[in-house]
Amino acid sequence: MAAAFCLFTCSAASFRPFLHDISTHSRPILTYTHFGMESYPQNPSQDFPVRYFKASAFSNADGGSPASVSTPLGADDCSSGNEDEGIEPATSFVIGNDITLEEWQAWGTSSQIPAMVKKTIDDLNLLERELEIKLNFCTPRGKLQGQERIEEDKKHRATYKDLLDSEQKLQFFTARQVACRLLGSRGYLCQNCWLPLPDCMCSNLIQHSLWPGIRFWLYMHPKDFLRKNNTGKLLWQVFGKEAACLCIFGIQEHEETMWNAFKLAGRDKVWCLYPDTNSNVHCVEELSIPKHVVSSSDESLMMDDRLSLNFILVDGTWRNSRAMFCRLKEHAHAVWGGESLPCLALSHSNLTVMHRLRPQPSLDRTCTAGAAVQLLYDLCLLEELEPECLDQSAKALENSLDLLLNALSGRRQRFGKPIVRAQRWKENV
Numbered sequence: 437m438a439a440a441f442c443l444f445t446c447s448a449a450s451f452r453p454f455l456h457d458i459s460t461h462s463r464p465i466l467t468y469t470h471f472g473m474e475s476y477p478q479n480p481s482q483d484f485p486v487r488y489f490k491a492s493a494f495s496n497a498d499g500g501s502p503a504s505v506s507t508p509l510g511a512d513d514c515s516s517g518n519e520d521e522g523i524e525p526a527t528s529f530v531i532g533n534d535i536t537l538e539e540w541q542a543w544g545t546s547s548q549i550p551a552m553v554k555k556t557i558d559d560l561n562l563l564e565r566e567l568e569i570k571l572n573f574c575t576p577r578g579k580l581q582g583q584e585r586i587e588e589d590k591k592h593r594a595t596y597k598d599l600l601d602s603e604q605k606l607q608f609f610t611a612r613q614v615a616c617r618l619l620g621s622r623g624y625l626c627q628n629c630w631l632p633l634p635d636c637m638c639s640n641l642i643q644h645s646l647w648p649g650i651r652f653w654l655y656m657h658p659k660d661f662l663r664k665n666n667t668g669k670l671l672w673q674v675f676g677k678e679a680a681c682l683c684i685f686g687i688q689e690h691e692e693t694m695w696n697a698f699k700l701a702g703r704d705k706v707w708c709l710y711p712d713t714n715s716n717v718h719c720v721e722e723l724s725i726p727k728h729v730v731s732s733s734d735e736s737l738m739m740d741d742r743l744s745l746n747f748i749l750v751d752g753t754w755r756n757s758r759a760m761f762c763r764l765k766e767h768a769h770a771v772w773g774g775e776s777l778p779c780l781a782l783s784h785s786n787l788t789v790m791h792r793l794r795p796q797p798s799l800d801r802t803c804t805a806g807a808a809v810q811l812l813y814d815l816c817l818l819e820e821l822e823p824e825c826l827d828q829s830a831k832a833l834e835n836s837l838d839l840l841l842n843a844l845s846g847r848r849q850r851f852g853k854p855i856v857r858a859q860r861w862k863e864n865v
Contacts, residue, residue, distance in 0.1 A: 534558075535618060542627040543618070543662065544672055545682045550689050552611035553618075560615070563588055578616025610686030613658035621662050629843075630662050630669055637843045644832035646675040647824040648737040649729055650815075651744045652808060653694055654682050655760060657752030665844055667805035668751040670836045675829070678738070685752065685760050695767055700742045703772050705729070707780045708748040709807055710761050717779045720814035730820045747780070747811065751804045782810045809833050 535557055540549045563584070564571050571588075572581040580588055592612060599605045626636040652675070654668045661684060671680035683690040698706045705726070711717070729743050737743050748764065750757045768777035802810070812830035815821050845855040 534561075535615075539627075540618075544628075544630075544669055544677070545690075546677045547682075547689055547693065550611065550614075550687045552607050552688070553615050556611045556615035557619070559591075560588070560619070563591065573616065573620035578613070578618075578620040580616075606686045607688055610658045610684060614661055614684060614687070617658075617662045625662060625664070628673060629840075630666065631664050631843055632847070635843045635847050637839045640839050641673055641836060642832065643676070644674055644829055646679040646829050647821075647826060648679070648734050649732070649743065649745055649824070650679065650826075651697075651746050652680040653697075653746060653748045654680060654804070655685060655694075655748055655750050655764070656682060657685050657756045657760060658687075659756070660752050665840075666751070667803045667837065667840065668749060670805045670833060670840065671749075671808055674833050674836050685763070691767070695771060697741050697744070698746060699771060701744055701746055702742070703768075703775060703778065705744065706746045706748070707778045708750070708761070708764060709780050709782070709811060710748075710750055710757070711779075711781065716776070717781045719781055720783065720811065720818070723780075723815075723818065725818060725820040727820075747808075749804050749807060780811070782807065783814050803837075805833055805837050809837075 535549060535554070537549060541547070560571060567584055567587060569584055571584050573579065579585070596605060596608060599608060621630075624632060626633055626638060628638050629636055629641070631637060652671050654671060656666075656668060660666050660668070672682065674680075681694070683694045685691075704724075707718075707723075725745070729737070729745065732740075732743055750760050750764075752760055765777050768775065809830045812826045812833070816824070816826035816830070848855050
């Protein structure tokens with residue numbers, strides 16, 4: 437019985453030199469790289485990102501890992517290769533204004549703007565005024581350019597050092613990651629599919645309703661937030677934000693919302709898809725679906741969170757997932773009086789189409805969306821859930837994986853990169 441369920445996709449920031457030639461007047465802006473060219477609209481708006489030559493070999497958003505976790509939060513994923521599917525152009529962004537609630541929620545969440553994320557952006561605004569220069573972010577990873585990178589690095593490290601509580605350090609680390617990625621992605625990534633605007637796949641994506649008795653929780657590492665090749669985002673793109681909720685690791689407001697929902701539902705309706713060898717892992721076939729959940733109307737299920745079946749998908753690198761899962765277990769012990777977090781094992785792990793682009797370390801591991809697809813196929817075999825047509829929901833999610841693969845593959849081809857990467861697993865695993 438295979439037990440692999442999560443996609444962990446963070447990679448090291450690498451130095452990729454590039455050359456950009458910005459045309460003048462009303463001609464299209466052409467962005468050149470060593471391998472290809474991107475075309476942007478004519479007569480771009482005033483806030484359209486400027487492309488320029490400077491590049492940094494260092495990720496300004498990567499400093500400082502919380503002392504409370506045993507594995508480094510900024511660890512690289514040996515299975516993912518470069519973070520970017522192609523050479524990444526630089527984005528020049530002038531802060532000058534705040535993140536609005538509408539903009540924040542457009543990135544995939546229905547929550548309010550987290551307090552520490554807002555404070556981080558306010559601090560960057562303050563730094564810009566102090567330095568009397570414009571802060572330029574390079575790529576969606578949120579790297580600053582030039583002298584301001586050095587000044588901001590000094591400031592954030594001093595702040596991190598003064599934090600004595602490990603929980604505060606984690607929240608500071610996460611807020612800084614999220615804020616810098618938000619600022620670096622403005623005007624470059626599509627807010628819905630997290631792909632560069634020329635590669636946006638939203639027009640081809642078909643949404644599908646999920647049986648309201650199921651709710652997915654995407655427990656995402658901040659370094660997976662706004663990653664182009666992240667597959668967890670597909671769940672709320674296909675099923676909607678009510679069916680698939682984003683919870684960012686280390687964002688206090690997100691985690692409180694998630695655990696409040698779990699308290700309402702009760703331990704018997706919460707499961708985590710994670711291969712924990714130290715816990716009692718259950719098969720989907722062993723699940724006991726409460727009769728009052730199955731017999732409830734769709735309207736009742738949508739109105740009452742106590743009736744939802746909650747499934748947690750840990751979305752980060754396999755290395756980072758250990759710290760994330762430990763945090764989930766600690767919360768479970770605190771909430772349920774020493775009881776462990778129920779874990780699920782899938783019947784088997786199929787190779788998803790994403791394996792061609794980004795192979796996993798072994799055959800028994802799959803991406804986040806792939807794990808959700810297999811879970812839905814397993815659940816539809818349960819007699820109680822057979823009428824809910826969960827297999828159709830699984831197929832809709834599979835189709836979105838195909839679209840994402842095609843978009844990423846087309847981008848790699850445009851930059852002269854191979855669309856099939858070397859296998860990282862052995863046939864006898």
